[in-house]
Structure formats: structure tokens, C-alpha cells
Amino acid sequence: MDTIAIPALNRPVDATVEIPGSKSITNRALLVAALAQGDSTLENALFSEDSEYFAKCVEQLGIPITLHPHLAQIQVSGKGGDIPAKQADLFVGLAGTAARFITALVALGNGEYRLDGVPRMRERPMGDLVTVLQNSGITINFEGNSGFMPYTIYGQQFAGGHFRLKANQTSQQLSALLMIAPYAQQDTTIEVEGTLVSQSYVKMTCRLMADFGVDVTQTDDNQFHIKAGQRYQARHYTIEPDASNASYFFAAAAVTGGRVRVNHLTKQSCQGDILWLNVLEQMGCQVIEGADYTEVIGPEQLQGIDIDMNDMSDLVQTLGAIAPYASSPVIIRNVEHIRYKETERIRAVVTELRRLGVKVEEFADGMKIEPTPITPAAIETYHDHRMAMAFAVTGLKTPGIVIQDPGCTAKTFPDYFTRFFKMID
Numbered sequence: 523m524d525t526i527a528i529p530a531l532n533r534p535v536d537a538t539v540e541i542p543g544s545k546s547i548t549n550r551a552l553l554v555a556a557l558a559q560g561d562s563t564l565e566n567a568l569f570s571e572d573s574e575y576f577a578k579c580v581e582q583l584g585i586p587i588t589l590h591p592h593l594a595q596i597q598v599s600g601k602g603g604d605i606p607a608k609q610a611d612l613f614v615g616l617a618g619t620a621a622r623f624i625t626a627l628v629a630l631g632n633g634e635y636r637l638d639g640v641p642r643m644r645e646r647p648m649g650d651l652v653t654v655l656q657n658s659g660i661t662i663n664f665e666g667n668s669g670f671m672p673y674t675i676y677g678q679q680f681a682g683g684h685f686r687l688k689a690n691q692t693s694q695q696l697s698a699l700l701m702i703a704p705y706a707q708q709d710t711t712i713e714v715e716g717t718l719v720s721q722s723y724v725k726m727t728c729r730l731m732a733d734f735g736v737d738v739t740q741t742d743d744n745q746f747h748i749k750a751g752q753r754y755q756a757r758h759y760t761i762e763p764d765a766s767n768a769s770y771f772f773a774a775a776a777v778t779g780g781r782v783r784v785n786h787l788t789k790q791s792c793q794g795d796i797l798w799l800n801v802l803e804q805m806g807c808q809v810i811e812g813a814d815y816t817e818v819i820g821p822e823q824l825q826g827i828d829i830d831m832n833d834m835s836d837l838v839q840t841l842g843a844i845a846p847y848a849s850s851p852v853i854i855r856n857v858e859h860i861r862y863k864e865t866e867r868i869r870a871v872v873t874e875l876r877r878l879g880v881k882v883e884e885f886a887d888g889m890k891i892e893p894t895p896i897t898p899a900a901i902e903t904y905h906d907h908r909m910a911m912a913f914a915v916t917g918l919k920t921p922g923i924v925i926q927d928p929g930c931t932a933k934t935f936p937d938y939f940t941r942f943f944k945m946i947d
């Protein structure tokens with residue numbers, strides 16, 4: 523297996539970086555542009571496994587897509603809600619957004635659509651979404667366990683109506699239903715039953731829908747109404763840099779007492795993970811906001827923090843990876859749902875921190891990390907891009923840290939290590 527050795531720096535980083543487009547915005551924009559009538563152009567789109575699987579699925583459904591990777595541009599020729607393909611065998615890799623959003627998209631078609639992913643994708647929750655589709659009259663055949671991929675959906679223009687949906691393991695199933703609902707046969711109301719995790723991503727969904735001309739009415743935190751007959755408008759759309767992927771670069775400034783500027787990303791971002799800047803401020807960093815950039819300046823000594831990360835759970839690994847360098851414990855709470863992501867993330871972070879000799883206590887919904895001197899080790903990444911990207915930052919302060927299978931960053935950030943090494947050049 524490939525590995526990358528991270529060279530420890532005995533100086534602060536001092537760099538300005540560009541981060542590729544947001545995965546979450548790219549895949550939402552691909553979906554709504556596919557449903558719009560006519561040509562949309564997505565600028566600063568992400569080119570990575572997650573977005574490429576998504577684009578390929580949309581194309582297989584008969585909606586033309588032209589990829590211009592060198593321009594970071596994608597053109598989508600939307601079919602106004604029509605799904606031309608009557609049959610498709612679709613593969614989503616490990617992309618949770620593709621799995622959930624494409625499942626919902628094919629429910630609008632009139633045909634037979636088989637969906638599958640990598641083995642871990644077959645374990646990730648789909649059940650609450652497919653139950654709503656079944657309750658609306660759509661037939662789904664599961665090849666293995668009920669509620670999990672692989673399955674075949676017999677689409678027949680989603681009926682809409684009133685549904686209850688659980689969203690305590692992932693918010694993506696709610697986002698998926700919201701985005702197809704304008705094309706349902708009747709108005710749709712979705713009532714979230716119990717806890718809604720990752721709320722910031724649902725806000726992002728409503729924002730993208732509004733940007734493409736569709737309204738969602740929210741009567742309270744858990745009730746969403748979408749009028750049938752609304753239509754997305756094709757348009758030119760510029761995608762923000764990925765705030766989750768910017769977190770590693772800001773973290774590099776934080777741990778080395780250095781300075782990192784990320785261009786084209788500001789606190790006005792529609793991505794919940796922009797809250798990472800507040801986390802770093804609370805840990806002692808200085809954040810400078812420019813008109814079209816944000817800069818983080820790290821302190822001499824990071825402080826610990828006690829934080830609910832439910833709304834920014836993709837950052838648990840970033841915080842976990844820098845936590846041992848804080849002067850007091852870091853406590854991460856309310857993220858039980860990260861056990862269902864690319865890997866069982868609470869277990870993965872705890873295991874790898876312990877491999878580095880760090881004192882960590884695991885909770886059902888988080889962990890407590892004590893300030894501990896680190897013993898270098900080879901970090902296992904469990905096919906999870908965020909394990910590789912986050913623990914590379916740990917390696918900037920302790921000589922001898924090695925990242926196994928660095929290629930797993932291809933999921934959302936194929937040239938992460940090129941940019942990471944440029945930052946410390």
C-alpha cells in the first residue's frame with residue numbers, strides 16, 4: 523500500500539491557498555441543473571470521485587453533461603424534470619450525496635434503475651428515504667438487506683404528499699427529497715420525526731433550491747413544505763471553495779503558529795463548515811476576514827475546547843488531529859451520526875489517536891482528547907479521505923508521521939497532497 527511521510531516543520535507555515543469547489547454544492551447544483559429546463563454552467567465545480575460518480579449517473583439517465591476539468595467547469599443540459607433513460611445501472615462509489623440524491627432523482631423517472639456502491643456504501647443508511655418512496659407507491663427491490671444498496675427502483679414520477687422522515691443518522695435523505703419535491707405530482711410536506719442531524723446541510727439545500735428559483739417553506743425546524751409545479755431555472759452558477767476541505771489548511775496555521783489565507787472563501791459561505799473559523803478563534807487563533815479571502819493566524823499555544831459538532835461533523839477529524847497539541851482537553855459532543863460515514867469515524871479517530879500514544883476517552887456520541895506528547899506512527903485511513911487529510915496536519919508538528927493510502931483523498935480532493943506540500947514548500 524502507498525504511504526506518504528509528512529515532514530515536520532520547525533517553522534510556522536506561511537501560505538495562500540486555493541481550494542477546489544465544494545462537494546456538497548457541486549452535487550446539489552448537478553441535481554437541480556439536471557431537473558431545470560436547458561443549459562446550466564457550473565463554475566469552480568469540484569472534480570473528484572464523489573462529483574464524477576454523480577455526473578456519470580446523471581448522464582446515464584439521459585441528461586447530457588460536459589465536463590471541462592481544466593476549467594473546473596461543468597455544463598448540464600437539463601430536461602425540465604424528464605428522466606429520458608428508461609433503464610440504468612448506476613454506481614455511486616462511496617459518495618453519500620450521490621447515493622441519496624440519485625435515489626430520489628430516479629423516483630421521478632418512469633423506468634427501472636439499479637443503484638449500487640462500494641461495500642461500505644452498502645452499509646450506509648438509505649432506509650428512511652426508500653421507505654418514503656415506497657409509501658408514495660414506488661416499488662423497490664432489494665438484492666440484499668432491506669433498506670440498503672444494492673436495489674432497483676421502479677420509478678413512476680414521485681407522487682408527493684405528506685411524509686414523516688427520520689433524520690437522526692443523516693440529513694442527506696431529507697435534502698434528497700426536498701430537491702425532487704417540486705417535480706412531484708402534488709404538494710409535499712416532510713415532517714422530520716425526532717432529531718435532525720447536520721442541519722446546516724439542509725439549510726444549504728434550501729439555499730441552492732432558492733438560487734435556482736424554487737421556494738421551500740419551513741413552518742418550524744422540522745416541517746418543510748414544497749409546492750408542486752415549481753421549476754428550477756437553468757443558470758450560470760459559481761460554486762464556493764469547499765469549506766470542509768479548507769479546514770486542514772487553516773488547521774496547519776493553527777498548529778504551527780503560522781498564517782494561511784484561503785482565497786474566495788469567507789464567513790458569508792453557505793457551508794456550515796465555515797464555523798471552523800469560530801472553533802479556531804475559540805482555541806486561540808486570530809481570523810482575518812478579507813473581501814474575498816479568509817486568513818487564520820495560529821497562536822503560540824492552542825487552547826482546548828468543549829464543543830457540540832453536530833452541525834459540522836465532517837470537521838471532527840480535523841479537530842481530533844490537532845487536539846493533542848492544545849493546552850487543555852478537547853471534548854467533542856453530539857456526533858454519534860459520524861459512525862455511519864465513510865468509516866466508523868468515532869472509532870477511527872480514537873484508534874488512530876491512541877496509535878499516536880494520545881490519551882482519548884470514547885463516548886457514544888463523541889470523545890475527550892487529552893493534551894499528550896505524540897509518539898510517531900503510520901496512520902490507518904480506512905478508505906476515508908478525511909482521516910488522511912486531517913492526520914497529515916498532525917504530522918506538521920511531530921516528526922515521523924506517515925499516512926497510509928493517501929490516494930483515498932480522491933473522494934473529494936484528488937490533489938490534496940500536492941497542495942499540502944506546496945503550502946509547506
Ligand SMILES: O=C(O)C1=C[C@@H](OP(=O)(O)O)[C@@H](O)[C@H](O)C1
Binds near residue numbers: 545619691692859
Ligand atoms: O448533504 C451533504 O452534502 C452532506 C451532509 C453531511 O452528511 P450527513 O447528513 O450524513 O451528516 C456531510 O457529512 C456530508 O459530507 C455532506
Ligand SMILES: C=C(OP(=O)(O)O)C(=O)O
Binds near residue numbers: 619836
Ligand atoms: C461524510 C462525507 O461524505 P458523504 O456522506 O457525502 O459520502 C464526507 O465527505 O466527509
